[in-house]
Amino acid sequence: MKQLLSRRSSPDKPQQCHQFLKKYYRCLLWISLSIYLFLSTSPPSFHHSPLSRRTLSQTLASPSSLPLSLKIYVYDLPPEFNAAWLSNPRCASHLFAAEVAIHDALLHSSVRAVNHLDADYFFVPVYVSCDFSTINGFPSLRHARPLLSSAVDLISTNFPFWNRSNGFDHVFVASHDYGACFHAMEDVAIAEGIPTFMKNSILLQTFGMMSPHACQEAEHVVIPPYISPEDDRRPPPETARRDIFAFFRGKMEIHPKNISGRFYSRKVRTEIWNKYSGNRRFYLRRHRYDGYQSEIARSVFCLCPLGWAPWSPRLVESVALGCVPVIIADGIRLPFPEAVPWPEISLSVAERDVAGLEHLLDRVAATNLSAIQRRLWDPAVRRALLFHRPGVIEGDASWNILRTLESKVHRRSWRRRSGQPLPDSSVRWA
Known part of the structure; x- marks a missing residue:
């Protein structure tokens, strides 16, 4: 009985409890540190944050992150x-x-x-x-x-x-x-x-x-x-006077089957002309004009339909002058997707959907146009294409x-x- 009472009154129990808590906190600290190190070294997710792609492009555009050591x-x-x-x-x-x-x-x-x-x-x-x-x-x-x-x-x-x-x-x-x-x-x-x-x-x-x-x-x-790098010296799209809703100047064949039976622009430009040439909101011109950059700088949306090939200088001209590119070229691969967040600064319209173009542009203008214009006027985006x-x-x-x-x-x-x-x-x- 004395031995039992002696054991119960022994100071060993608080000491054992203290050691147990010390091990517990040490284990907790180790787990927390491991999680931190794992998260800090894992590749970030680019699907959840709207800023993640811009952050990635800025990182890639830094000489310290990827020095150009090649010769x-x-x-x-x-x-x-x-x-x-x-x-x-x-x-x-x-x-x-x-x-x-x-x-x-x-x-x-x-x-x-x-x-x-x-x-x-x-x-x-x-x-x-x-x-x-x-x-x-x-x-x-x-x-x-x-x-x-x-x-x-x-x-x-x-x-x-x-x-x-x-x-x-x-x-x-x-x-x-x-x-x-x-x-x-x-x-x-x-x-x-x-x-x-x-x-x-x-x-x-x-x-x-x-x-x-x-x-x-x-x-x-x-x-x-x-395109000339001088073309990007214009006011930001949000502050510039943009009185043209949708703009295109270029070759638009009324009869597209014009060279050895080939259809120019896969009929896309002809359909745009037939559908919207009488619409005052669409500024469509078929004749060349050397000062057309001033028209792009006045426009909210710039149509970039395919010609013979899917790409067009209008892609770069639109970005340089703050006009939202409307890309109408199925399957096109765009330059430098790591540096230029194309889905955030442009619109892509399927060639078969040009008949609904006005409705799409109205919807964008009523919802997220300002956000697109702000991303479009990021100096790093324009620089990447010039x-x-x-x-x-x-x-x-x-x-x-x-x-x-x-x-x-x-x-x-x-x-x-x-x-x-x-x-x-x-x-x-x-």
Whole structure:
């Protein structure tokens, strides 16, 4: 009995309780810390927060988050491949001029490799969009394939870099209707396909589709068409006087079956004209006007229907001037989706639904138009789609191209994969 009473009165019980609580709190602290570390290192969800996509694009557009450590050697080709074409000022300013802008950006960028032995990529600067010899003044692409073929023959003869990888680490620009198929008519472009000698290389092209397409049968990066960076110097869309509800100026065929039985714009532009040309809320014009940017800056919605190809310079012009792009091109793949939140700054309308276009625009205008306009006027969004000169500006179109190329460098760079630089070679142009 004494021993039992002695045990009950022993101070060991409070001590045991204290130790138990100490272990409990220590365990709780460890669990909390584990959860915190797990959440802080897990990839964030981009489906719940409306700001998450913008936050992601801002992070990607920061040099500290993704430094541009790649090196690109720019071939110094004879002037008949590029510089000679610049005698025509249009060469550096029309909608296909991304080929000129990217070349210029690389020449003035820190990623340019002075020594070709240090290069991850090799850029082939050939301007194939500057032959304005057609009757209507549009670029002729008839010389594109032979000119590019001549350039490849030249560099493969005078350098060892093309032959060692069969062009795998070489980059071309194809800023045309159907990209590296080099033809404005889709059926002809598909029939001719991408030149065989370019199929191993990386193509920077404005043409992009979600579905498989013969003109995408090579690794490619979808880039924006060229417009002057001066075009974004306008008042914000919410403060500007926008007295045009819906705007389009461009080719609108009343009889779309106008070239060898082909239907222009898959009849979409004709249907828009037939449905809305008599509607005062729709400012539709079929004739060219050099000052049409002022009309875009006055408009709330800018229609961006497909032409022969799905993409259009109006996509970039609308964004630059604060007009909400209304994209009417089924299956189009848009440039730089990581940097440009297209679903938040534009509207997509199926080609078959153009008859209900006015109703859709009215609904947007009555609900979330102001939110779309605010996102549209984010300086980072406009910058991402514009080429600036000279050189590369953080977050601009050239920078986004380089960032995309950097993501492929460990797979594409012969130098990084082999780790064995070739001895220097004497270079003599034929």
